[in-house]
Every structure is written in structure tokens, then in C-alpha cells.
Amino acid sequence: SLALSLKHVASALLKEASRSAFSEPVRRELRFSSSCCPCHSNTAPLARSFSDRASSTLDAFALSSPYTHSSSLCRKQSTTTAQSVKGETVRLSSEVLEPSDSSSAVTLPDPLVILHGMFGAGQNWRSTARSIGERVSTETHLVDQRNHGESPHHDEMSYESMSRDLAEYVRSGDLAPINLIGHSMGGKTAMHFALEHPQLVNKLIVVDIAPVVYGLYSCEVEDHTRYIDAMLRVDLSQVASRSQVEEQLREHVPDSTTRLFLLTNLQPTRLRNGDGPKFRWRSHLSAIRHNYHLLAGFPVLDDPLGTLARASSTTARAASSLSGNDPNHATADDDQDAYPTSPVRTQFVGGSTSHYFMPPHRQQAATRMFPNSSTTIIDQCGHWPHFSHQKEFVACTTDFLLELE
Numbered sequence: 263s264l265a266l267s268l269k270h271v272a273s274a275l276l277k278e279a280s281r282s283a284f285s286e287p288v289r290r291e292l293r294f295s296s297s298c299c300p301c302h303s304n305t306a307p308l309a310r311s312f313s314d315r316a317s318s319t320l321d322a323f324a325l326s327s328p329y330t331h332s333s334s335l336c337r338k339q340s341t342t343t344a345q346s347v348k349g350e351t352v353r354l355s356s357e358v359l360e361p362s363d364s365s366s367a368v369t370l371p372d373p374l375v376i377l378h379g380m381f382g383a384g385q386n387w388r389s390t391a392r393s394i395g396e397r398v399s400t401e402t403h404l405v406d407q408r409n410h411g412e413s414p415h416h417d418e419m420s421y422e423s424m425s426r427d428l429a430e431y432v433r434s435g436d437l438a439p440i441n442l443i444g445h446s447m448g449g450k451t452a453m454h455f456a457l458e459h460p461q462l463v464n465k466l467i468v469v470d471i472a473p474v475v476y477g478l479y480s481c482e483v484e485d486h487t488r489y490i491d492a493m494l495r496v497d498l499s500q501v502a503s504r505s506q507v508e509e510q511l512r513e514h515v516p517d518s519t520t521r522l523f524l525l526t527n528l529q530p531t532r533l534r535n536g537d538g539p540k541f542r543w544r545s546h547l548s549a550i551r552h553n554y555h556l557l558a559g560f561p562v563l564d565d566p567l568g569t570l571a572r573a574s575s576t577t578a579r580a581a582s583s584l585s586g587n588d589p590n591h592a593t594a595d596d597d598q599d600a601y602p603t604s605p606v607r608t609q610f611v612g613g614s615t616s617h618y619f620m621p622p623h624r625q626q627a628a629t630r631m632f633p634n635s636s637t638t639i640i641d642q643c644g645h646w647p648h649f650s651h652q653k654e655f656v657a658c659t660t661d662f663l664l665e666l667e
Contacts, residue, residue: 346417355412357404362395370400377448383411397660409546419553445469472624608635613643
């Protein structure tokens with residue numbers, strides 16, 4: 263049943279997050295660019311709403327882990343907030359796993375970069391990355407996107423901005439070309455990156471998301487925004503325990519499993535002289551909520567207004583076929599030239615019970631923008647195949663990574 267499936271995934275994630283030591287060496291890095299904002303920093307988040315009924319894009323959670331800084335990297339920034347500057351990149355944090363020493367693993371020359379979904383962090387992928395490492399040996403970067411994980415907060419949040427962040431991360435680390443995996447929101451960032459910088463990507467794996475506009479009144483989006491709003495409503499200045507926060511969430515988030523994962527995004531504050539709130543939300547909730555209309559959409563690279571939902575003329579006609587609000591999903595008469603395309607070899611991995619990728623018009627949009635692509639659907643699987651069906655997910659993605667051109 264759905265409830266048992268969700269509890270199974272929740273249990274696996276809790277077990278993974280509770281580990282305090284790891285067998286292989288892990289180093290935590292903060293990568294900086296000269297154009298970053300020097301004023302926003304936030305230490306690691308996580309959370310996850312588990313409602314396949316609404317196919318929420320909230321990603322799985324993880325807890326803070328030990329890390330060290332490379333000597334060439336700067337210290338963490340102050341959490342003091344200043345005005346964000348539009349168009350600047352932020353200093354992405356990452357957890358870097360060294361190449362596997364498994365005797366059965368095939369060495370790949372290009373590093374693997376993994377992007378989490380909304381309310382997630384790179385740490386969520388640690389277990390899956392290790393399993394991939396049993397078959398594929400390469401340096402693996404579990405990256406925290408802006409306003410998530412250890413990466414800084416910034417008021418601007420769009421796929422264009424997250425793609426810029428990733429481009430700076432790849433260039434500053436001299437990583438190109440990379441193999442790139444992205445789930446949900448991270449999948450949209452990855453697709454935008456591959457459309458804009460195909461020369462920096464060897465292979466792309468997109469997990470249970472399509473390059474479409476998810477309607478602002480769809481069940482997926484309504485559930486997602488409801489969870490964000492519920493978290494923002496909590497008066498953290500008046501709570502002394504997690505149970506009190508959970509009680510405030512209960513009215514708007516009745517499902518206990520969902521509340522559990524939202525609460526993993528709650529972080530104790532380091533109080534001075536006992537003053538101030540005892541907790542804070544790790545993710546930049548207000549920025550995510552304010553920019554959610556952009557995150558539900560997908561940018562067209564030559565669209566000056568930024569999203570398919572706001573596009574005009576020929577692009578608008580094309581956009582209508584990619585929108586979840588279009589009941590006919592007409593595509594036959596669309597102008598193929600209205601769509602940006604990427605030559606990057608791509609694999610789309612979807613869950614058979616997830617609404618995020620399964621509708622035919624969404625799969626059609628994916629293959630239209632990424633014509634050099636293949637699709638794998640994992641049976642009886644929801645929005646988180648890398649957790650709920652990790653064995654099948656690792657098998658199909660590593661086969662793809664090892665596939666000869």
C-alpha cells in the first residue's frame with residue numbers, strides 16, 4: 263500500500279541520516295566564486311514531505327555530518343543577512359566522495375555531480391552514491407543548491423540562478439566535463455544547465471521530473487506550497503522543543519510522516535547568553551515560497567521574461583503544450599524551433615506511480631528538448647526511486663553511465 267511504501271522509504275532515510283561515522287573518507291567543501299554574495303550563509307537543511315498522493319517535490323532529509331575544509335577554501339560565512347544582489351552566484355557547498363576502491367567498479371574519467379530536490383541536500387544522496395560507487399569508480403560531488411544544505415541563502419531563486427551557481431562550481435573546480443544527476447528540482451536545474459552548457463556535460467540523468475510548467479493549481483504544487491506555508495506560520499520565538507513545533511504544524515500538515523520529514527529541516531540555534539529562538543529552519547523558506555512560481559515552471563533560454571508560463575508569441579504556443587494546465591496537451595502543430603534542445607546524451611528515470619513524469623505530454627516534452635535520450639520507468643515506484651527502489655535505480659543509471667557512445 264501507499265502508506266507502507268512511504269513508511270519504508272522514511273525508515274530507510276532515517277537510518278541513513280542517523281549514521282555518525284562513515285567507512286570511506288568524506289570531505290566537506292565550500293566552493294567559492296569571485297562573484298559570490300559575501301553576506302548570506304546557512305548551515306544545512308533538510309526535509310522531505312512524503313506524499314506520493316500529491317507527488318510532492320520535497321526531497322529527502324539528512325542530518326549534519328562531520329566535515330573538513332580544504333586548505334584552499336574559505337571559512338564559513340557569517341549568518342548575517344544583507345541585501346541580495348540579483349544575478350550573482352553563491353558559494354555552493356558540496357560533499358565529495360573519493361573514487362571507489364571496489365575491485366568490481368569500472369573507472370570513469372569524468373566526475374559525477376548530483377543535485378538534490380527541494381528541501382533536500384547533497385547528503386540525502388550519500389547512500390545511493392556509495393551504491394553507484396560499487397559499479398562506477400569516480401569522484402562524486404554531492405552538491406547543496408542555493409538556499410539548501412550548507413550553501414548560502416539568497417533571495418533570488420530560479421533555474422537560471424542555480425544553473426549559474428553550478429557552472430561556477432564546475433569551472434572553479436576544473437571538473438568539466440561532468441556526468442550529472444538531478445532529482446526533481448535538481449533535475450530541472452540539471453536540464454537547464456545541459457541546455458545552456460552542453461560542452462560541460464558528458465552524460466545527464468534526470469530523475470522523475472520533466473521540463474514543463476507544473477500548473478500553479480495542480481495538486482502537486484498546492485500540497486507543496488501548503489507545507490512551506492505551514493512551516494512559515496510556526497512562531498519559532500515561542501517554542502522550546504521540537505514537539506511544540508510539530509504541534510503547530512499539525513493543523514496544516516495532518517499526515518504524521520510528512521510532519522516528521524518537515525521537522526528534519528528544523529535546526530537548533532547556537533544561543534548566546536540564552537537569548538533568541540532555540541530553533542530555526544535551515545532552508546531559506548521565504549525565498550523558496552516567493553520564487554515558487556519560477557520553480558514550478560521551466561525557463562526558456564531565449565525568453566527574456568524567464569519562464570515558459572510567461573513566454574510570448576511562438577514560444578507561448580509551444581509552452582501551452584508543455585503546461586500541466588493544458589487539457590489537450592496538443593503537440594502536433596507546435597513549432598519545433600520554439601524549443602531549445604541539448605545534444606547531451608540523457609537518461610530520464612521515472613517512477614510508474616508518480617505524476618511528475620508519467621503523463622505522456624511530459625515525457626514528450628523531455629524527449630523533444632533532449633532528442634539524444636532514453637527513458638527508464640521503474641515499476642511500482644513513486645517520486646523517489648533512488649531511495650524506495652535503490653537497487654533498480656543504481657542498476658539502470660550505472661548501465662547508462664557505462665554505456666559506450
